[in-house]
Amino acid sequence: MSWKPTNILVFGATGLIGKFLIAELAKAKSSFGRIAIFTSQNTVDTKPDAIKRLQDSGVEIFTGDLKDHELIKHVYAGAGGSPFDTVVNAFGRNAILEQIPLLDLAESTPTVRRFFPSEYGTDIEYDETSPPEPPHQLKLKVRAHIRDHIKRLEHTYLVTGPYSDLYLGAFKVATETGTYDVKAKKAVALYDGNTPVSLTSMTDVGRLLVAALKHPDVSRNRALKVNSFTAPPNDIIKEFEKQTGDKWDVKYVPREELVELEKKAYEQNSPLSTAFTLRRIWADGKTLYKTRDNEELGFTDTQTLQGAVKQSIEQQTAT
Ligand SMILES: NC(=O)c1ccc[n+]([C@@H]2O[C@H](COP(=O)([O-])OP(=O)(O)OC[C@H]3O[C@@H](n4cnc5c(N)ncnc54)[C@H](OP(=O)(O)O)[C@@H]3O)[C@@H](O)[C@H]2O)c1
Missing domain, CATH: 3.40.50.720 (NAD(P)-binding Rossmann-like Domain)
Structure with missing residues (x-):
């Protein structure tokens, strides 16, 4: 055996x-x-x-x-x-x-x-x-x-x-790397928001x-x-809009801007450098x-985009 x-x-x-x-x-x-x-x-x-x-x-x-x-x-x-x-x-x-x-x-x-x-x-x-x-x-x-x-x-x-629990959250520090802020009904997406990201x-x-x-x-x-699932930022935003019943304010950060911010983060020895690099890798489709x-x-019963957005809304509105 x-x-x-x-x-x-x-x-x-x-x-x-x-x-x-x-x-x-x-x-x-x-x-x-x-x-x-x-x-x-x-x-x-x-x-x-x-x-x-x-x-x-x-x-x-x-x-x-x-x-x-x-x-x-x-x-x-x-x-x-x-x-x-x-x-x-x-x-x-x-x-x-x-x-x-x-x-x-x-x-x-x-x-x-x-x-x-x-x-x-x-x-x-x-x-x-x-x-x-x-x-x-x-x-x-x-x-x-x-x-x-x-x-x-x-x-x-x-x-x-990346973890969906974190990726679909309100990233408050370096919002230029992407954020889904339920209370402010604002999102920041990288590039044109169309490249899917694989999340667990x-x-x-x-x-x-x-x-x-x-x-x-x-x-x-x-x-x-x-x-668990794969979704582009634009679909994630649509799902947040659907579940919150409101249109969200969406900002797009082009790749050149992200790369410039990433470069500066390393020059300043910022603890956020890693986040900039990982977000670039993910936005480039390398997940x-x-x-x-x-x-x-034998793993088929996974978290879904709908379930992850629901969880994020619950967590962000709990406080
Ligand atoms: N995919 C994603 O989005 C994502 C996000 C975050 C992390 N990760 C990955 O997940 C893994 C774990 O990261 P994490 O954020 O969960 O770690 P963490 O919370 O920072 O630390 C995990 C544990 O490591 C032990 N530890 C911490 N510092 C230590 C030290 N100096 N010497 C020995 N042990 C130490 C501690 O163990 P005890 O519990 O025994 O005290 C601590 O609870 C990493 O490989 C990380 O890259 C992935």
Whole structure:
């Protein structure tokens, strides 16, 4: 019988996307064995409610220092219980390289079979224009490390494109990169607003992780290209107008203006630089593919444009 991931250990589980990953794993617990997280003492101290919710849903909590490699190996090996065979990492952008020692430790722990590195976003190897993009550099280093140094351990990259929950929100800081502001009934769209963007809801990212775990042969040693739905900004605006019953004020930002703003953001070392670059990549159509891997994972019941707009309206009008 072919191998199935059974005991899953998650790093980064209380972060933005980690919360959705662990929530969906906990919901699917009956399909797996142990579900656990490894986190810092600081997170346990500062996020007691999140930790309690996880414990209540049957998730085991391991606490310690990532630099304590003996401890990580002990946890990988099961910490006295059944060994973990699968590691899921959801570290944030600033901690992407912290995964490399975790990968090496997993490679040298025979019971660990599969590693999901922190991806869950833009395709960092979409085409020949991808390698120099600044936001991709750390994730590219992780992929290169896997290619060059990891021989036994299997990997899966879950490439989801932008999150619909964020993309369809009111981006208040750099509105020139695109925003859907329900209260002001204003939208900013990039270019002419006609190029579709492939989006995944954060709940679907978690559900897709579960689907990838349940289809280990399909997901073995590859980048899965998945999504919830694809829509151009103009269709998103039309849907907001339909659901709010009003005409919206729409501004279009040409590519040259976006590229100029992006350049300035890097010159000023702005923390928004990454957002400018990613929005350009998405507006250029580089989230699009001829086919998706959803079907291979048996994943057909996804969030829709209508559902995502409804959720955005509810969230933006709740406060
Ligand atoms: N597609 C999209 O639109 C989109 C949007 C945002 C992010 N992403 C991607 O999703 C992945 C996760 O990002 P995120 O925004 O969810 O991350 P995040 O919330 O910034 O951080 C996730 C977790 O990483 C751990 N962490 C943070 N700093 C650390 C450090 N210095 N050393 C060790 N661990 C550290 C923490 O784990 P604990 O929970 O254990 O404390 C934290 O909760 C990234 O690959 C990112 O690029 C995609």
